[in-house]
Amino acid sequence: MIIGILGAGKMAQMLVPKLVSAGHRVILSNSRGPASLEALVEQLGPGVSAAESTQMLVDADLVFLATPWEKTAAAVAAAGSWTGKTVIDTTNNRRGPRPVDLIDIGSRGSSEIVSELLPGAQVVKSFNYEPIPVFAAGLPPEGDSGAVFFSGDDASAKAKVAELIRDIGGEPIDAGTLAEGGKLHGMGGPLSLKLSLLPPKEARALLAAARLA
Numbered sequence: 583m584i585i586g587i588l589g590a591g592k593m594a595q596m597l598v599p600k601l602v603s604a605g606h607r608v609i610l611s612n613s614r615g616p617a618s619l620e621a622l623v624e625q626l627g628p629g630v631s632a633a634e635s636t637q638m639l640v641d642a643d644l645v646f647l648a649t650p651w652e653k654t655a656a657a658v659a660a661a662g663s664w665t666g667k668t669v670i671d672t673t674n675n676r677r678g679p680r681p682v683d684l685i686d687i688g689s690r691g692s693s694e695i696v697s698e699l700l701p702g703a704q705v706v707k708s709f710n711y712e713p714i715p716v717f718a719a720g721l722p723p724e725g726d727s728g729a730v731f732f733s734g735d736d737a738s739a740k741a742k743v744a745e746l747i748r749d750i751g752g753e754p755i756d757a758g759t760l761a762e763g764g765k766l767h768g769m770g771g772p773l774s775l776k777l778s779l780l781p782p783k784e785a786r787a788l789l790a791a792a793r794l795a
């Protein structure tokens with residue numbers, strides 16, 4: 583696939599080598615334009631390019647959102663029409679890692695809010711619930727797979743995302759709808775901040791217990 587990433591910071595740079603190793607092409611974009619990403623693209627190597635977010639969105643089969651929460655609404659609006667796109671929302675409603683950095687968004691899950699910003703897109707939430715180094719270390723190219731929770735409302739988008747998670751060395755664990763699963767593995771949810779990617783059996787048991795709680 584051609585995979586677009588909106589945002590080219592820590593999350594994007596963790597994902598890119600794994601996506602490229604799995605045979606995908608990646609287009610990075612940010613607010614400052616592709617020239618600002620030249621050195622990064624060179625450093626990341628073959629299979630990676632940079633484009634304006636508008637072009638990235640046209641070309642990509644699937645797009646990761648990897649922007650800071652407070653920049654996300656403007657970033658997605660500037661990129662153009664999201665109709666028909668599968669989107670993996672990695673964003674969290676926080677400014678940083680401390681409890682005080684949490685941004686109050688009321689009772690809805692953050693990806694439900696993001697989904698409303700993307701009319702016509704199929705949004706799947708994933709890669710949000712652990713610090714980036716945990717995903718970096720927990721998705722080995724070979725060997726035992728770390729469990730990766732995902733949630734969403736569209737079955738075909740979820741199947742695409744599950745395949746992508748497998749491609750990069752993870753075991754996809756379907757946590758349910760964006761509303762239900764999104765809260766379970768949203769920041770502060772019972773599936774978040776375990777500080778390692780769990781073995782799949784353990785992850786499924788934790789999910790079942792979280793649903794009953």
Ligand SMILES: NC(=O)c1ccc[n+]([C@@H]2O[C@H](COP(=O)([O-])OP(=O)(O)OC[C@H]3O[C@@H](n4cnc5c(N)ncnc54)[C@H](OP(=O)(O)O)[C@@H]3O)[C@@H](O)[C@H]2O)c1
Nearest residue numbers: 589590591592593612613648649653657673674710713714
């Ligand atoms: N840090 C973690 O451990 C972690 C874990 C899970 C999830 N997350 C979530 O992942 C998301 C990204 O985090 P990060 O740590 O990768 O952030 P980051 O390193 O600060 O990178 C953010 C990227 O977004 C770009 N950006 C900012 N405004 C933009 C706009 N209007 N349009 C397009 N691009 C824009 C920035 O580039 P320019 O400023 O040059 O545009 C930068 O490349 C956040 O929502 C965060 O909560 C983070």
